[in-house]
Amino acid sequence: MSGSVKEDSYQISLQNIRHHSQHIHLGIEILFVIRGEVEVMVNQDSWHLAENDLLLINAKDVHTVKGDEDNVVLLLQIPLNSIEQLYQDIHVCYFDCHSSKEDNGLYLLFDQIRQLLAEILIAHYQEQDGSELEINSLIYKLVTLLIRNFKTTHLGHNRFIEMKDDRIRDILTFIEKNYRKQMSLEEIAKRQYLSLYYLSRYFKQAVGVSFSQYVKQTRLKSAVHELLYTDHNIMKVSLNNGFPNVKAFNKAFKEMYNQTPAEYRGLHKKEPFQEVNNISEQYTLVNSPHFLIELSKYISQKDRNVTVKESGVSTVHINLPEEPVLVRDKAQRLLVMGQLEYALNEEVQAELKLIQELLHFEYAYFTNLFSPSFTIMDPLLQIGGPYYKIDALFNEFQRLGLIPFISVEFEKEVVSCPDYIKMLDEFLQHAVSYFGDAFVGKWQFELVFAKWDQTARTFYEQYFQTVKKRASTAKVGVHVPFSLEKGLSVTVNEFLKQMDQIDLVCFSCNPNEQVDFTDMDNSSFKGVKDHIKKSCMELKANLSSAGLAGTPIYLTNWNTLYGNTVNLSGTFFRSALIFKDMLDVIKEISGLGFWIDTHSLEKSNMDNEDIAMNGIALLYYYQIKRPAFFNIQLIAKIGLEILAEGEDFVLTKGKQGYQLAIYNNSYVNPTYSVESFFLSSLTKEKKIMISGLPSGTYQIRKYILDRNNGAFYFNWLNLNQQYIYDQEIITYLKQRAYPDLQIYEENIESELLVQSTLTLNAIHLFEIRPLG
Numbered sequence: 001m002s003g004s005v006k007e008d009s010y011q012i013s014l015q016n017i018r019h020h021s022q023h024i025h026l027g028i029e030i031l032f033v034i035r036g037e038v039e040v041m042v043n044q045d046s047w048h049l050a051e052n053d054l055l056l057i058n059a060k061d062v063h064t065v066k067g068d069e070d071n072v073v074l075l076l077q078i079p080l081n082s083i084e085q086l087y088q089d090i091h092v093c094y095f096d097c098h099s100s101k102e103d104n105g106l107y108l109l110f111d112q113i114r115q116l117l118a119e120i121l122i123a124h125y126q127e128q129d130g131s132e133l134e135i136n137s138l139i140y141k142l143v144t145l146l147i148r149n150f151k152t153t154h155l156g157h158n159r160f161i162e163m164k165d166d167r168i169r170d171i172l173t174f175i176e177k178n179y180r181k182q183m184s185l186e187e188i189a190k191r192q193y194l195s196l197y198y199l200s201r202y203f204k205q206a207v208g209v210s211f212s213q214y215v216k217q218t219r220l221k222s223a224v225h226e227l228l229y230t231d232h233n234i235m236k237v238s239l240n241n242g243f244p245n246v247k248a249f250n251k252a253f254k255e256m257y258n259q260t261p262a263e264y265r266g267l268h269k270k271e272p273f274q275e276v277n278n279i280s281e282q283y284t285l286v287n288s289p290h291f292l293i294e295l296s297k298y299i300s301q302k303d304r305n306v307t308v309k310e311s312g313v314s315t316v317h318i319n320l321p322e323e324p325v326l327v328r329d330k331a332q333r334l335l336v337m338g339q340l341e342y343a344l345n346e347e348v349q350a351e352l353k354l355i356q357e358l359l360h361f362e363y364a365y366f367t368n369l370f371s372p373s374f375t376i377m378d379p380l381l382q383i384g385g386p387y388y389k390i391d392a393l394f395n396e397f398q399r400l401g402l403i404p405f406i407s408v409e410f411e412k413e414v415v416s417c418p419d420y421i422k423m424l425d426e427f428l429q430h431a432v433s434y435f436g437d438a439f440v441g442k443w444q445f446e447l448v449f450a451k452w453d454q455t456a457r458t459f460y461e462q463y464f465q466t467v468k469k470r471a472s473t474a475k476v477g478v479h480v481p482f483s484l485e486k487g488l489s490v491t492v493n494e495f496l497k498q499m500d501q502i503d504l505v506c507f508s509c510n511p512n513e514q515v516d517f518t519d520m521d522n523s524s525f526k527g528v529k530d531h532i533k534k535s536c537m538e539l540k541a542n543l544s545s546a547g548l549a550g551t552p553i554y555l556t557n558w559n560t561l562y563g564n565t566v567n568l569s570g571t572f573f574r575s576a577l578i579f580k581d582m583l584d585v586i587k588e589i590s591g592l593g594f595w596i597d598t599h600s601l602e603k604s605n606m607d608n609e610d611i612a613m614n615g616i617a618l619l620y621y622y623q624i625k626r627p628a629f630f631n632i633q634l635i636a637k638i639g640l641e642i643l644a645e646g647e648d649f650v651l652t653k654g655k656q657g658y659q660l661a662i663y664n665n666s667y668v669n670p671t672y673s674v675e676s677f678f679l680s681s682l683t684k685e686k687k688i689m690i691s692g693l694p695s696g697t698y699q700i701r702k703y704i705l706d707r708n709n710g711a712f713y714f715n716w717l718n719l720n721q722q723y724i725y726d727q728e729i730i731t732y733l734k735q736r737a738y739p740d741l742q743i744y745e746e747n748i749e750s751e752l753l754v755q756s757t758l759t760l761n762a763i764h765l766f767e768i769r770p771l772g
Contacts (some may be wrong), residue, residue, distance in 0.1 A: 010139055011077040012124050017067040024229040026240065027079035028095065028146075029057045032117050032483050034295070036071025040064070047098065054110055056097035056150070060222070062229050074117055074295075076139075083143055088283050090143075092177050094339055097150040109149050111298075116142045118295040122681060129361050167192060168206045179218045180242045185211045196236050216252050219243060223253070227265045315753075318651055320692035323639035331586035332363040333632070334556060334593040336615060341373040342366075343393050351596045356400040359618075359632050363405040363444065364397050365556060365593055368413055370423055387430055394431075398439060407446045407479075407506075407556070415585060417459050421466055428470035437470045441473035446506045446556070448479040452495060464501050475552075477504035480539060492539075496546035504590075505543065508557035509535045515561065527666045533584040540588060541564070552590035557615045561667055572670035573707045573714075575627040576663035576761040578616060581662075582635055583650060594618050594628065620712065630710045630739050634661070634703060634765050649688060657698070658768040662686050664758035682760045690752045690768075699769045704740040706762035712737035745771070 017038055031040065033049045040047045040055060041064040047055055057063050060081055067073065083090045099110050120138045171188055188211070189199045192752060203211050223241040226232060232240070238249035238261075253261050335355060342348050343366070356362060374389045385391075397404060414420045431440050445467055449456045464476045476500050478499065480492060496505075511528035536555065543551050560577035585592060595617040618629045639654025652659045664684045707714055715736045746752065756764045 001581075009079070009082065010120075010135065011075075013075050014119055014121065015073050015075055017065050017071060017073050018069075019067075020063075020065040022062055022064050022229060024060050024062055024225065025057070025077055025750055026226075026230075027059055027077055027082075029078075030097075030113070030117065031055045031057070031065070032074040032076075032114065034072040034074055034725070036068050036073075038065055038067035038071055038073060049099075052099070052114070054097070054099040054113060056146070058094055059091075060225055074121060075240060076117060076120065077749065078139060078143065083140075086140070087143075087147065089177065090147075091180070092173075092273045093147065094152045095146050095150045096152055097146060102713070106149070109145065112145060113142065114298040116145075118298040121295060131728050166205060168203070171203065172207075175215055175218060179215060179222070180240065182242065182244070184213065215242075217256070220252060220256055223249070223261070224257075224264070227261055230271055237261065238716075245331065289577040300610075315687040315689050316646065316649065317689045317691065318644045320690065321643055324643055324653065326642040326646070327588065328587050328640050328642060329590075331589065332362040332554075332555065333359075334363040335361040335402065336365045336556065336593045336595045338373060338595075339364065339368040340366040340390075340393065341368065341371045343396075344373070344389070347623075348596060349396065351623055352396070352400060352402070354623055355596070355618060355629075356402065359629070359636075360401065361594075362401075362403060364402040364590070365405040365407065367407045367409055369382035369406050369408070370413070370420075370427075385430070387427060387434075390427075391434060396434065398435070403439075403442045403444070405444045405446070405554075407448060409448045410459065411450045415461065417455070417462070419461075421462050423468050424463065425470065432470055437471065439473045441470065444475045444477075444504060446477055446479055446504070446554075448506075452498075457498065461475075461501070475503035477502050477506060477551075480505050480507045480542075481555075492542045493545050496542055496548055499546070499548070502548065504552045504554060505539070505548075506554045506556045507535070507539055509555060510557070510559045511561060512559060525561055525669060528732040529667055530584070532558055532560075532581045533588065536585050536588040552679050554593070555585060555589055556593040558585075558593070559615060562670060571713070573627070573711055573759075574761050575631055575705050575710070576629045576665035576758075576763050578628055579635060579661070579663055579763050580665050590684070594632070597621070612634065622734075624712050624733050625737055627705060627710050630705050631763070634705060634739070634763060637703075637765060637767060648684075648686065651690065656767065656769050658690075658693070660688065660690070660754060660766040660768065661763060662688065662754070662756055662758065663763045664761060666760050666761070680759075684758050686754075686756050686764075688754045688759060690754070691750060693750055693752055693768070694770065695749050697745060697771045698752075699767075699771055700744050700746055701767040701769065702740075702742040702744075703767075704742070704762070705765075706759050708759075709740040710738060 014661050031038070031049065031054070033051055033053045034052055037048065037050050040049060040057075041056075042057055043063075048053055070284055080090050097113075116138055120135055120142075121133050123138065171192065172186065174191070174328050175183070185200060185203075186196055189196045192199065194202070200211065200340060203214075209217070219241045223243075225235050226237045226240060230237075232424035234249070235246050238246050241249075243249040243252065250260055252257070253264070257264055257268070335352070336354075337343060343352070343364075352364075369390070374387070394404060396621070408414070426442070429738070447460055449460075460478065467474050467476050480495070496502075496698060509532050511531035514528055514531065515525050520683060532555070536553065539547075539553060543553075543659055558581070560574050561580055561660055562572060562574060582592065593615065595615045597617050597619045616628045617626055618632070620626055637654075638650065638659040641653040643653055643658075644651040647664045648664065649660065652661075664682075664686075666682055668682060704710075712733045752768065754766055758764060
């Protein structure tokens with residue numbers, strides 16, 4: 001709702017009104033009180049409006065609005081010029097529309113007005129492709145309802161009604177309707193089938209002044225009203241009232257009032273005008289998503305249940321290219337588990353097994369290799385040596401096909417640099433002896449420094465040399481922070497240039513740190529769109545500038561837009577955001593991290609108002625799969641050869657044919673995800689025509705991952721359970737939380753039309769497999 005105000009365009013807002021001083025609008029304004037009370041003075045009439053009340057203020061009616069502290073008012077302004085092309089009499093319509101008339105049997109009409117206002121505001125917040133068309137169609141519907149049910153004729157308070165001369169009354173009515181435009185006596189003479197000379201004499205005799213003088217007086221009377229009750233500049237006032245330019249306006253005004261328009265305004269304007277269109281100064285948007293819920297209650301249940309889709313969806317045509325536009329490498333995946341000692345937990349071990357059976361990750365990423373949990377010796381286990389527990393865990397990693405990716409958080413883990421380096425050397429010597437050169441040579445190490453100084457640099461060099469001495473093919477690198485204010489005293493580029501020896505770089509990226517979740521004036525957080533991809537490209541550019549082009553990059557911790565609480569991170573379904581970010585970054589980097597689960601992390605961060613989760617999690621309690629788990633399964637199905645790609649689709653080729661992924665990624669404010677009608681209005685229709693497919697019979701497999709297929713959270717809510725503690729419930733949730741699969745066959749000559757209706761952040765994946 002922020003941004004510049006367009007002239008001759010509707011303006012809709014949700015306001016907390018304290019005081020709007022005397023002013024007018026050149027169009028009609030409708031006030032709809034959602035909460036609280038306001039007092040409105042229109043000309044000489046006073047209106048008290050409470051919750052659910054409506055009031056229409058006609059064009060050029062002088063009005064003042066005062067409200068209590070907690071009021072919430074929806075205001076819609078409709079300029080008459082936007083209606084005039086379709087309904088020429090709009091300038092002489094006077095609407096008698098206020099909700100006190102509901103008692104006269106008009107309550108159904110007022111309910112329709114309330115519903116239309118709610119739909120217009122919700123559509124305004126969506127900012128979707130085609131939203132302006134939708135909004136204008138609703139406004140036209142609203143104005144039609146007003147014209148047919150609330151219109152009275154208003155020509156200078158009907159001052160022509162008593163005139164007995166029908167012809168003169170018609171001429172004066174025509175002038176009242178059209179004085180804003182250029183008009184001539186010759187034009188009217190033709191309309192009345194009179195000669196120009198006769199009409200000139202006839203008009204002056206009946207009215208008392210010449211035609212041109214009367215038109216000038218009408219224009220000046222309207223202009224004076226606008227001068228006193230708006231802040232429009234002199235040029236705008238002149239053009240609004242039919243004068244060809246400022247010079248003509250000044251001349252006519254001075255002839256009648258012996259003052260220039262500017263002098264007259266300065267002398268007679270009693271109260272400084274407050275620009276009510278200046279949204280940021282005149283009102284505060286309600287700081288809660290509940291206003292959407294309050295508005296949606298005005299929409300009939302029948303209309304709420306209808307899924308709102310884009311109308312007239314255009315088809316995207318894809319011609320299969322002879323060569324792929326890109327052949328991507330297969331990105332490695334890191335299974336992030338937090339501290340290594342967590343892997344001693346039976347639940348974590350079960351999760352590792354499940355993930356490796358179905359997803360096949362390459363690395364186990366963890367911190368705190370030398371935790372006291374491993375160094376405290378049990379007298380009964382001394383025969384196993386000081387690394388007995390670590391050996392057991394690494395044996396399990398090796399059996400599951402996982403390679404250790406060891407992160408060292410310097411400030412947290414290293415008390416004494418010499419002692420730590422000595423311990424590392426002894427452990428690596430043992431590891432090579434126990435596991436062999438081949439396995440240890442695949443290990444990767446990341447050093448994380450909160451502060452970069454000579455101590456940190458010396459430790460890194462010693463760490464690097466120690467690893468290489470024991471396992472020359474193992475890789476060692478550093479974590480590169482992007483938020484410079486959070487650590488490094490030097491730029492990222494300078495930091496990287498100091499790296500004489502480096503095999504890899506890691507970094508974290510959380511776009512939620514860029515979002516002000518308290519900004520309820522913002523219905524969309526599109527600013528974080530492509531944030532992950534841009535960060536990857538920025539890091540690559542820094543590496544190239546530092547002479548380290550081609551160094552492998554690992555995004556160990558990352559996230560998408562999710563909301564500012566754990567609960568909202570569940571209600572805000574975001575699979576398409578995860579899928580699109582994954583698809584974008586695996587083209588740029590070597591590896592990507594995913595958390596086993598985050599329930600312990602969430603629990604420890606409950607007091608944090610801004611960030612509740614640090615990474616994309618695959619599982620929830622009791623090994624219940626999260627949508628991210630299915631995202632990885634779906635992205636594993638798409639081929640490495642990219643044939644075509646758009647903002648919301650990708651077409652690839654793999655061993656089993658073609659794959660088309662379509663997604664409805666939306667960056668709507670996650671706080672609004674609690675309102676079902678608003679979410680249903682974000683549903684999108686997608687049509688894609690693929691041409692150039694080899695003729696034959698194909699099996700089409702359609703996977704649907706959305707709020708109803710693959711999100712356990714909504715199935716859980718339907719059970720009305722606060723906790724998951726029953727085995728039957730756990731089994732039910734595991735079975736229900738799964739993407740939908742539809743299979744059918746299609747005979748294709750050369751073209752295939754794919755059509756899907758996608759809810760918010762849904763993914764539809766089509767596998768197009770040739771048969772025979």
